Amino acid sequence: MGSSSATEPSPPPESGPPAPAPPDRGSVPLRRHRPLLLLVIEQLTSSVGPQVTALALPLLAIAHLNAGPLGASTLMAMTYLPGVVLSPLIGVAVDRTRLRRLLVTTTWVQVPVIGSVTFAAASDGLTWPHLLAAAAVSGTLNSTQSVALQSCLPRVVPSEQLLPANTSLAGARTIGLIGGPALGGILIGIIDPAPALLVECAAYVIGGGLFLALPMALNRSVNDADANPKSRIDALREGLAVIRRETLLRRQALAAAGLNLGGGAGSGLFILYADRELGLPNWQLGAVYAAYAVGMGTGVLVATAATRALGMARAIQVCALGAGAALFLIPAASLGLAFPVLVLYELLFGLMATVWSIAMVTGRQLITPPHLLGRVNSFLQAVLTATLPVGAFAGGWLASRVGIVPVLIGAAAVALAGASSLWFPRDLLADVERAAEKS
Known part of the structure; x- marks a missing residue:
């Protein structure tokens, strides 16, 4: 990936079919923007259910199938692996199909998939193939919905409002991520x-209804104007060509891979490190995790103002670098004052990573042609999804040989190196700045 590609000309306007006119665009304030409000409520609802399931599925595997470490790890991997493998096809499907119908279908199909596990467990008929298949199908549907949502937003929100709209969706997801585990713990403590x-099935029923209320115009494909539809292979090549051409997208993938490899290694070792190396009591460990939620919430609150003050290009660079640098605070906790140092890490990382993610997604939506957004989103999502478990596995393997602290230092260095790629060459983000100015 040479830096010279930053100077390549943009594709001519006729290189892709024009997107249909988005519904409800104009000067409507976001607080009264009906499609966005529907998406925000759906994200708030749907982000709670999977958090309950994240606790319930492993506990079911332990209670009903006597799962050990390998079984629990396999179950977690099956929720991610199919979405990564199928991500290119998911991107093509999102770009070619009717978005509203796709969102409704992928949401409501989750109900029988997750519900079947409940009924099988209640009748003592739960098996490993059933549980793993449910995890794989549910994970694939979640991946498809995530890509479709990122492609949906630019079609219902004007480009000049994409940044605050993405911030609103991130805020809704953050509330779910904070409240979901607590709700799951309470429910599982009361019932089986x-x-x-x-609870997740109910969330999916509500979410599908909210998607069904989105404008009918989303069912008009952005590729309807293409008289000669391409084969799937050609469609995949077209999506990859955008990533090769746009330096920002390539460097986004590189930065995300570095941050997730390093972050995955750090996350995989974090509890073991805090317990055995630092001797943190449980209440301090809980407070450390709460600090991350505070950092995320703060990031949501300041993302729009900070990105506009710094400029989108600079916000992406600064926040990615800050998130990578914050990981060095994890091994630094072994030098003393472990509890306040880890609290500071969680606050800084939660803040920086949240602002970076919002700015990065907005920049991607601004520079990617609408008819290719599904493919670009799916490719980059695959990078983000795949590198986390790889980092966790590699970190655990290395820590068993050289110790936890050296691995944590190396993981932070990998994350910082990935984030640093956004700074070179200096004009790397000129495309997104031009797109932001046009909006």
Whole structure:
């Protein structure tokens, strides 16, 4: 990936079919923007359910199938692996199909998938193939919905409002991520894990109804104007060509890979490190995780103002670098004052990573042609999804040989190196700045 590609000309306007006119665009304030409000409520609802399931599925595997470490790890991997493998096809499907119908279908199909686990466990008929298949199908549907949502937003929100709109969706997801585990713990403590899964089923029923209320115009494909539809292979090549051409997208993938490899290694070792190396009591460990939620919430609150003050290009660069540098605070905690140092890490990382993610997604939506957005989103999502478990596995393997602290230092260095790629060459983000100025 040479830096010279930053100077390549942009594709001519006729290189792709024009996107249909988005519904409800204009000067409507976001607080009264009906499609965005529907998406925000859906994200708030749907982000709670999977957090309950994240606790319930492993507990079901332990209680009903006597799962050990390998079984629990395999179950987690099956929620991610199919989405990564199928991501190119998911991107093509999102670009070619009717978005509203796709969102409704992928959401409502989750109900029988997750519900079948509840009924199988209740009748003592739960098996490993059933549980793994449910995890794989549910994970694939989640990946498809995530890509479709990122492609949907630019079609219902004007480009000049994409940044605050993405911030609103991130805020809704953050609330779910904070409240979901607590709700899951309470429910599972009161009832069996199997009935607790019905909470997610209810969330999917509500979410599908909210998607169904989105404008009908989303069912008009952006590729309707293409008289000679391409084969799937040609469609994949077209999506990859955008990533090769746009330096920002390539460097986004590189930065995300570095941050997730380093972050995955750090996350995989974090509890073991805090317990065995630092001797943190449970209440301090809980407070450390709470600090991350505070950092995320603060990031949501300041993302729009900070990105506009710094400029989108500079916000992407600064926040990615800050998130990577914050990882060095994890091994630094072994030098003393472990509790306040780890609290500071969680606050800084939660803040920087949240602002970076919002600015990065907005920049991607601004510079990617609408008819290719699904493919670009799916490729980059695959990078983000795949590198986390790879980092966690590599970190655990290395820590068993050289110790936890050296691996944590190396993980932070990998994350910082990935984030640093956004700074070279200096005009790397000129494309996104031009797109932001046009909006």
